[in-house]
Amino acid sequence: MSEKYMLETQDLGISFGGLKAVQGIDLKIRKNQLYGLIGPNGAGKTTIFNLITGVYTPTTGRFFLDGEDLTGKKQEVINHKGIARTFQNIRLFNNMTVVSNVMVGLHNQKEFACSPFASMLRLPVHFESETKMRDRAKELLSIFGLEDERNNLACNLPYGKQRKLEIARALATNPKLLLLDEPAAGMNPNETEELMNTVRFIRDKFDMTILLIEHDLKFVSGLCDEVTVLNFGTSLYHGEVEKALHDPEVVKAYIGK
Numbered sequence: 001m002s003e004k005y006m007l008e009t010q011d012l013g014i015s016f017g018g019l020k021a022v023q024g025i026d027l028k029i030r031k032n033q034l035y036g037l038i039g040p041n042g043a044g045k046t047t048i049f050n051l052i053t054g055v056y057t058p059t060t061g062r063f064f065l066d067g068e069d070l071t072g073k074k075q076e077v078i079n080h081k082g083i084a085r086t087f088q089n090i091r092l093f094n095n096m097t098v099v100s101n102v103m104v105g106l107h108n109q110k111e112f113a114c115s116p117f118a119s120m121l122r123l124p125v126h127f128e129s130e131t132k133m134r135d136r137a138k139e140l141l142s143i144f145g146l147e148d149e150r151n152n153l154a155c156n157l158p159y160g161k162q163r164k165l166e167i168a169r170a171l172a173t174n175p176k177l178l179l180l181d182e183p184a185a186g187m188n189p190n191e192t193e194e195l196m197n198t199v200r201f202i203r204d205k206f207d208m209t210i211l212l213i214e215h216d217l218k219f220v221s222g223l224c225d226e227v228t229v230l231n232f233g234t235s236l237y238h239g240e241v242e243k244a245l246h247d248p249e250v251v252k253a254y255i256g257k
């Protein structure tokens with residue numbers, strides 16, 4: 001384990017009954033890197049996200065965030081330590097406003113802390129903390145061009161904007177590592193292009209490390225300098241994106257599906 005890496009996994013794996021959904025995964029993702037996880041349907045990509053966010057406990061192996069072993073920790077602890085994600089199937093609080101969805105992500109942070117006692121009594125500190133949170137949420141929404149939507153219900157946003165809102169909410173938890181599960185799914189080419197610029201902007205502005213799953217290989221090759229290709233739960237290839245796309249085994253895995 002080395003502190004050079006923001007995320008390191010060693011022999012990470014999980015079985016469901018007899019099925020080895022993921023096995024022997026050794027990822028090494030450098031700080032500030034944009035890293036891609038690709039592979040055909042059912043290859044185990046989302047399962048890796050579920051393992052490193054504490055949804056599942058690994059059957060084998062360990063994983064480290066910025067040198068710290070987080071294997072077996074609970075989801076909230078892992079999020080607090082600095083891993084945030086979006087979901088393949090968007091998960092927002094549909095009946096809450098756009099701005100409230102982002103504020104939910106801000107609640108666990110010291111900067112905006114306010115004791116339940118102060119909130120209950122509606123002391124001035126409660127309103128100060130609320131205002132600070134609202135301002136921060138607006139700032140995050142503006143990165144995604146969503147500030148004018150802030151008072152609308154999340155469920156009324158078009159699909160592409162819901163995907164962006166999910167990223168804004170994940171960023172609100174102030175992560176060191178951001179995991180994006182098919183962020184461009186369902187977006188039109190213009191939205192996809194715009195999202196690529198936004199992802200780069202986030203990496204630069206927040207000094208973020210980003211691991212993303214995406215089927216749109218143009219999106220992956222435009223953003224990531226390194227990829228791991230999964231097939232049947234194992235790593236088929238890892239290295240430069242351009243080379244991956246010409247690797248005979250990788251091509252076979254994709255065509256085989």
Ligand SMILES: Nc1ncnc2c1ncn2[C@@H]1O[C@H](COP(=O)(O)OP(=O)(O)OP(=O)(O)O)[C@@H](O)[C@H]1O
Binds near residue numbers: 019021
């Ligand atoms: N909780 C679970 N119980 C049983 N099997 C599971 C579970 N979660 C995932 N799997 C299986 O693990 C394998 C990998 O699934 P996963 O969702 O990680 O694939 P994926 O690469 O994200 O695919 P896609 O591109 O379609 O999203 C599949 O065979 C899936 O059915």
Ligand SMILES: [Mg+2]
Binds near residue numbers: 045046047088
């Ligand atoms: Mg998936």
